[in-house]
Amino acid sequence: MIKIEIINSPIIPFISDDNRQQDGSELVFNGRVRAKEHGEAIIALEYEQYVGMAKNELQQLAEETAIKYPIHDLFCKHRIGRVNVGETSLHIVIWSKHRKEGIDALSWFILELKKRVPIWKWAILVDGSRIPSKCDHEH
Amino acid sequence: MIKIEIINSPIIPFISDDNRQQDGSELVFNGRVRAKEHGEAIIALEYEQYVGMAKNELQQLAEETAIKYPIHDLFCKHRIGRVNVGETSLHIVIWSKHRKEGIDALSWFILELKKRVPIWKWAILVDGSRIPSKCDHEH
Amino acid sequence: MKVTVKCFSQVKYALGTDDLVLKLDIGTTTEILEKVIREKAGGKLDGVSLRVAVNQKYVPENTELNDGDEVAFIPPVQGG
Amino acid sequence: MKVTVKCFSQVKYALGTDDLVLKLDIGTTTEILEKVIREKAGGKLDGVSLRVAVNQKYVPENTELNDGDEVAFIPPVQGG
Numbered sequence: 001m002i003k004i005e006i007i008n009s010p011i012i013p014f015i016s017d018d019n020r021q022q023d024g025s026e027l028v029f030n031g032r033v034r035a036k037e038h039g040e041a042i043i044a045l046e047y048e049q050y051v052g053m054a055k056n057e058l059q060q061l062a063e064e065t066a067i068k069y070p071i072h073d074l075f076c077k078h079r080i081g082r083v084n085v086g087e088t089s090l091h092i093v094i095w096s097k098h099r100k101e102g103i104d105a106l107s108w109f110i111l112e113l114k115k116r117v118p119i120w121k122w123a124i125l126v127d128g129s130r131i132p133s134k135c136d137h138e139h
Numbered sequence: 140m141i142k143i144e145i146i147n148s149p150i151i152p153f154i155s156d157d158n159r160q161q162d163g164s165e166l167v168f169n170g171r172v173r174a175k176e177h178g179e180a181i182i183a184l185e186y187e188q189y190v191g192m193a194k195n196e197l198q199q200l201a202e203e204t205a206i207k208y209p210i211h212d213l214f215c216k217h218r219i220g221r222v223n224v225g226e227t228s229l230h231i232v233i234w235s236k237h238r239k240e241g242i243d244a245l246s247w248f249i250l251e252l253k254k255r256v257p258i259w260k261w262a263i264l265v266d267g268s269r270i271p272s273k274c275d276h277e278h
Numbered sequence: 279m280k281v282t283v284k285c286f287s288q289v290k291y292a293l294g295t296d297d298l299v300l301k302l303d304i305g306t307t308t309e310i311l312e313k314v315i316r317e318k319a320g321g322k323l324d325g326v327s328l329r330v331a332v333n334q335k336y337v338p339e340n341t342e343l344n345d346g347d348e349v350a351f352i353p354p355v356q357g358g
Numbered sequence: 359m360k361v362t363v364k365c366f367s368q369v370k371y372a373l374g375t376d377d378l379v380l381k382l383d384i385g386t387t388t389e390i391l392e393k394v395i396r397e398k399a400g401g402k403l404d405g406v407s408l409r410v411a412v413n414q415k416y417v418p419e420n421t422e423l424n425d426g427d428e429v430a431f432i433p434p435v436q437g438g
Contacts, residue, residue: 013155018225021174026227028167029238031358035160047357048286050350053334054357078357086157088165090358099168099249107242110358118331118350119357120287132287133356170438186437189366189430192414193437217437229438249438257411257430258437259367271367272436 002062003075006055011088014075023072025099027106031090033083037123038134044084046130050118054078057117061109069105071096076109078119141201142214145194150227153214162211162234166241168249170229172222176262177273183223185269189257193217196256200248208244210235215248217258279304279345283315288353292322302343308332309340315351326353359384359425363395368433372402382423388412389420395431406433 003014016026033045049055062074073095083089092109096102121133142153155165172184188194201213212234222228231248235241260272283298290296293315302311308330316323328351330337336352343349363378370376373395382391388410396403408431410417416432423429 016152016169018171018223018227020171020225024171024173026167026169026171028165028169030155030165030167031238032157032159032163032165034163034236048290050284050286050331050334050352053331053350056334084157086159088157097173099170099246103242103246107238110238113357114355116336116355117357118286118352118355120353121356122287132291132353187366187370189364189411189414189432192411192430195414252437253435255416255435256437257366257432257435259433260436261367271371271433 001073002059002066003073004055004059004062005077006049006058006080007077008079008081011077011079011091013091014077014093016093020095022097023095025094025096025102027094027096027099027102029090029092029106029110030088031110032088033085035085037121040123041126042085042123043126044082044124045089045133046082046122046124047078047080047089048120048122049078049080054118058113061112061117065105065109065112068108069096069101071101071105074105074109078117080119082124140212141198141205142212143194143198143201144216145188145197145219146216147218147220150216150218150230152230153216153232155232159234161236164233164235164238164241166233166235166238166245168229168231168245169227170249171227172224174224176260179262180265181224181262182265183221183263184228184272185221185261185263186217186219186228187259187261188217188219193257197252200251200256204244204248204251207247208235208240210240210244213244213248217256219258221263279306279343281306281311281343281345281347281349283311284348284350286350286352287356288323288326289315289319289328289351292319306343307340308337308343308349311343311349312351328353359386359423361386361391361423361425361427361429363391364428364430366430366432367436368403368406369395369399369408369431372399386423387420388417388423388429391423391429392431408433
């Protein structure tokens with residue numbers, strides 16, 4: 001199953017309970033805002049999205065991921081708006097039979113997300129100014 | 140920092156808070172007991188350890204992992220004793236600057252754990268009988 | 279015909295607006311419109327690669343536009 | 359000399375015990391002791407590969423034992 005959310009408030013993690021019978025692997029990724037963006041001290045990032053397209057691209061990517069890799073479920077929340085240093089901007093959980101396909105699916109999903117989902121970062125600097133972040137070289 | 144625990148009770152996850160300043164990636168793995176072990180229905184696994192050596196090997200492996208990959212922290216709990224289907228037997232959290240080194244470290248850590256840490260599984264079958272599980276072909 | 283250009287990230291920063299409504303000749307392509315946008319930016323988008331989306335879907339480079347289209351020139355995305 | 363053999367998983371299952379205390383000749387190696395253990399198992403450990411640990415550390419195959427050693431023949435591990 002696929003679950004995709006783009007939200008404007010702090011991320012509450014998806015529920016991780018003990019009720020799953022066939023998922024030997026539960027993999028959680030939390031992408032958090034670091035205190036530095038391209039070497040410059042920041043106090044927060046502000047995430048901007050292309051409303052509509054961002055959600056659609058994320059949904060389609062998640063569906064492709066679940067076809068490409070034999071995983072059971074992929075849940076994803078992406079936060080938009082101001083995210084302070086330390087807070088989570090991206091939360092992904094993947095459940096699968098074994099860890100290998102879960103890890104591969106997670107890696108590919110994030111890589112593609114950073115290529116095609118129209119979401120951008122604005123850096124909020126220590127003096128309060130707000131500039132579009134340069135391209136992220138981690139792609 | 141390294142934190143290693145081998146415990147005899149349900150796993151309580153490590154705290155995931157918003158206080159980290161330099162960790163862009165927080166990666167959590169929960170290994171859960173599946174309802175089938177080598178095709179046979181089970182109600183639980185019972186994990187057996189070589190007391191002392193298991194902890195030492197796990198600690199040493201975690202330290203090696205933190206040298207081999209540029210991660211910040213690796214925390215791991217392994218549960219011992221009876222673990223019912225659906226419950227977590229292995230809980231790992233890795234914090235790092237970027238996700239790539241975290242994912243690589245997680246993959247290698249689990250692979251090596253399944254090679255050298257003296258912990259074994261006994262399958263508890265539906266009729267209550269208890270047999271050593273065959274070698275795990277997922278290595 | 280009229281198209282709306284949605285502006286994000288560096289495009290928004292360069293043009294100082296969230297969106298533009300432009301009157302274009304029939305037959306205008308995304309390539310021509312991109313030149314218009316880059317000119318409006320006065321050099322601020324030099325060196326910034328832009329992908330094109332029409333009506334919220336990525337399209338090939340030289341796509342012909344239609345009246346009422348919503349166009350976006352998408353700078354490198356940075357989600358995650 | 360005396361050594362203690364700790365038994366786990368398939369070794370425990372085959373021998374029906376958690377540990378054995380054995381009297382051995384001075385100079386006995388882990389290879390000789392492994393043969394003793396496999397014989398005691400009466401074929402139940404055939405096909406099971408065993409690594410050797412002495413005093414809770416993995417050791418090379420033909421390590422000489424000392425009085426008081428704790429030895430374990432470690433079947434394939436299955437943590438996780």
